[in-house]
Amino acid sequence: MCSYCGCRALPEIAALNEQHDQIVNASGDLRRATDAGTDGVAPLADLVRLLAQHLDREERGLFTELRHHDDIRAHVDELCDEHDELQMMLTDIGDRQDADPVAVGRLVTFLRRHIDREENGLFPAAAISMDGAEWDAIAARID
């Protein structure tokens, strides 16, 4: 999580960071289950649910507003492509009879890198680029 710029003081950033923590915890549960060869169905379902809620919130709220900023739009597009990639990786894992520990490890690494790009790149950029009216617009869109 970004510790430098104060972006965590913004309610929407705080909410997204909290969802990140839940997603990282759920991905850890899935990884431990698959590494141990135990049933990964429940942790996979948790991760799929949490991630779907989170990606929807980001894309309907913060990302939509940031697309109005010419200097940030390309970064948002890249992160949206990563959302698609994450969902494809999860679908592939869920399609197998037994969750593949290698595929789960790849997913967890990709997920952590994606979250790092948001918390230490996009979110601080949003904090310095957007005004109060834009944060209000996000809040109205995700309620």
Ligand SMILES: [Fe+2]
């Ligand atoms: Fe994201």
Ligand SMILES: [Fe+2]
């Ligand atoms: Fe995120």
